[in-house]
Amino acid sequence: VTLHESAVASLALYGGTPVRTSRRPWPRWPDPSPDAERNILQVLHGDRWTLTSPLSGTELFERRFARMFAAYTGVRHCVPVDHGASAVVVALEALGLDYGDRVLVPALTWVASASAALRAGLVPVLTDVDPATGSMSVDDLDPDVGARAAVVVHWSCAMADVPALVAAGAEHGITIVEDCAQAHGAEWHGRRAGSMGRLGCFSMQHGKVLTSGEGGAVVTDDDDLVPVIEELRSDARRYRDDQGMPGESELVESGGTMGSNFCLSEFHAAVLCGQLPYLDGQHDVRRRNYEILDELLADVPGVRLLRPSDAQTRMSIFELPVLFDELPAGMTPPLVAEALTAELGVRFYQTDLPLHRSRLFQPSTKPAFAPLAREFAAYHEGRRFERADWFFDHSVVTHHSTLLGGEEDMVDIATALAKLSHLID
Numbered sequence: 036v037t038l039h040e041s042a043v044a045s046l047a048l049y050g051g052t053p054v055r056t057s058r059r060p061w062p063r064w065p066d067p068s069p070d071a072e073r074n075i076l077q078v079l080h081g082d083r084w085t086l087t088s089p090l091s092g093t094e095l096f097e098r099r100f101a102r103m104f105a106a107y108t109g110v111r112h113c114v115p116v117d118h119g120a121s122a123v124v125v126a127l128e129a130l131g132l133d134y135g136d137r138v139l140v141p142a143l144t145w146v147a148s149a150s151a152a153l154r155a156g157l158v159p160v161l162t163d164v165d166p167a168t169g170s171m172s173v174d175d176l177d178p179d180v181g182a183r184a185a186v187v188v189h190w191s192c193a194m195a196d197v198p199a200l201v202a203a204g205a206e207h208g209i210t211i212v213e214d215c216a217q218a219h220g221a222e223w224h225g226r227r228a229g230s231m232g233r234l235g236c237f238s239m240q241h242g243k244v245l246t247s248g249e250g251g252a253v254v255t256d257d258d259d260l261v262p263v264i265e266e267l268r269s270d271a272r273r274y275r276d277d278q279g280m281p282g283e284s285e286l287v288e289s290g291g292t293m294g295s296n297f298c299l300s301e302f303h304a305a306v307l308c309g310q311l312p313y314l315d316g317q318h319d320v321r322r323r324n325y326e327i328l329d330e331l332l333a334d335v336p337g338v339r340l341l342r343p344s345d346a347q348t349r350m351s352i353f354e355l356p357v358l359f360d361e362l363p364a365g366m367t368p369p370l371v372a373e374a375l376t377a378e379l380g381v382r383f384y385q386t387d388l389p390l391h392r393s394r395l396f397q398p399s400t401k402p403a404f405a406p407l408a409r410e411f412a413a414y415h416e417g418r419r420f421e422r423a424d425w426f427f428d429h430s431v432v433t434h435h436s437t438l439l440g441g442e443e444d445m446v447d448i449a450t451a452l453a454k455l456s457h458l459i460d
């Protein structure tokens with residue numbers, strides 16, 4: 036391995052002048068809207084701080100958000116929940132599978148996509164991912180696993196081919212649940228993420244493109260699943276059918292399916308109602324900046340952005356992966372990330388470790404999961420997930436807020452990458 040000494044010496048990481056010398060700040064995140072501020076004060080001074088507060092004639096933000104987000108996603112129903120992880124638990128529980136059934140989950144995802152399966156009494160079976168998009172593909176839907184469902188994650192800024200997965204899954208009794216925690220508003224041939232599988236799950240945690248700090252939602256077009264989803268997220272209670280009287284509950288004790296308390300508080304719902312109308316404008320800014328950066332990188336050898344499939348007609352960028360087919364000489368991805376952060380003054384980092392290597396995904400550490408964890412361990416012994424590993428070992432990512440500024444920012448990023456590319460042989 037030969038280092039290009041002059042390029043190494045000029046890296047800000049090693050004391051050289053950084054690319055970004057201007058004091059221009061990077062966009063801040065989160066970016067609160069005036070509507071969110073107004074809504075949250077309304078909740079604070081009102082008499083309904085959550086869904087289970089007594090009726091008082093005031094419409095809940097929770098129900099307003101459910102309507103708004105269902106319309107945004109292009110589905111008939113949305114049930115808000117407190118976290119993205121709860122959304123996946125509720126979605127899997129709603130399928131009514133048997134204890135110990137297998138669920139396919141891509142190795143390249145946040146730990147919650149798989150831990151939700153365990154929490155729902157199911158065994159996650161990891162799959163590899165598509166080499167172009169980092170998301171699960173039809174090739175990963177191995178019928179021999181005997182899985183009854185698949186949690187399909189749309190990874191970073193790309194989407195999985197859900198219509199193809201639904202078609203292939205139908206042949207083998209595999210129900211598709213979309214994990215859209217990283218894909219609010221993304222479109223596949225004009226259909227939004229979350230609207231193509233049996234159920235779609237969203238996270239509104241702090242880093243997501245739509246956020247209330249913590250939050251989530253389950254969406255579906257399946258009318259029959261809705262009462263079950265409602266019960267699963269609010270201890271076997273459903274929304275009442277009538278107006279109810281002041282002092283009564285918004286929920287009735289229907290008791291069909293035992294649930295948990297995964298309710299979204301009114302403070303969170305108020306913020307989401309205020310933020311959602313701004314999401315598409317932010318998507319447009321990020322997509323324009325993605326295109327500018329992509330064009331600038333055409334002249335930078337050895338560095339490319341993750342490119343979604345042509346069938347993806349709208350990108351929702353949660354994190355932007357920068358891919359290196361060959362890493363700069365002598366550098367590891369964490370060092371590349373550190374070098375870019377030093378050049379730019381904005382954070383670049385490695386994506387989450389694939390789950391078969393993740394310190395965070397250790398089912399055997401939780402006694403309640405014991406039988407499921409044993410099967411998980413036995414199944415995965417010695418299995419490899421090379422394409423998921425490739426993404427981890429050949430890319431760095433930056434948060435979507437890095438793309439919320441202007442063209443000058445993209446020029447800075449491309450310049451920093453060009454500096455690093457001198458180290459690629």
Ligand SMILES: Cc1ncc(COP(=O)(O)O)c(C=O)c1O
Nearest residue numbers: 118119120145147148216238240
């Ligand atoms: C793909 C994916 N699924 C699920 C989750 C879980 O969401 P939450 O953190 O809101 O529970 C996340 C959050 O990062 C995620 O990225």
